[in-house]
Amino acid sequence: MIDFALLGGAAFLAGLVDSVVGGGGLIQIPAIFSVLPKEVPATLLGTNKLASVFGTGSAAISYARRVPVAWSTAAPAAIAAFIASFAGAWTVSRVPADFVRGLLPFILVAVAIYTFRKKDFGSVHAPLHQGWREATLAMTLGSAIGFYDGFFGPGTGSFLLFLFVRFFGFDFLSASAAAKIVNVGSNLSALIWFGYSGHLIWQLGALLAVCQVGGSLVGTRLALKHGTGFVRKLFLVVVSVLIVKTAYAAFLS
Secondary structure, eight states, rough: HHHHHHHHHHHHHHHHHHHHHHHHHHHHHHHHHHHHHSHHHHHHHHHHHHHHHHHHHHHHHHHHHHHHOHHHHHHHHHHHHHHHHHHHHHHHHTTTTTHHHHHHHHHHHHHEEEEHTTTTTTOOOOOOOOHHHHHHHHHHHHHHHHHHHHHOTTTHHHHHEEEEEHOOOOOHHHHHHHHHHHHHHHHHHEEEEEEETOOOOOHHHHHHHHHHHHHHHHHHHHHHHHHHHHHHHHHHHHHHHHHHHHHHHTTTO
């Protein structure tokens, strides 16, 4: 009973963080692996994806009700991410992810430095593209991040947030809304893969999903209440934690 309470609390906190800047997997995945150490890793990842789909989906709906969503960007990116996530999951079963694991901390450091140095980064919503250029760039971004999510995964939501600000001119709040929609696509694709292969604990996944939805509702409300500045600060915190975690996993574990 205590184990389920711990997992539920971790899922709530993961949903809260993920709904604002992504990175909820930093909390939920270590928790589920520590509580169920004898379970097959793929099954734990599949169970996590079941919860993540509902948590991210809830956040996407909440944002869509309160923030004007750039559907012309988010929709093609989400479709591309859905398709590419399958390709990433297929590839990781055949190609080791060691290269990505070693490269990731350096990419995250670059993201953090860029965001920290540009004080006005993501403070103003001024979309840079429209028409075919917008759709093409959105599908390219969605494909890249979707493939990454299926192939490796850590920091997917945070990468999406950064890329929407950097390449589309969104503010952090609008970027977070678009990122949730794309992340639903990549998570759903991975969930279908895990479900098809039988790697799911449905009852546990349902419990974690309920807790994640609760956390995502709280997180979304905080983001909408405190605005872009709050999202930017939390983004830098989560990216910093990601740097430490991925560096440890790549070079010290």
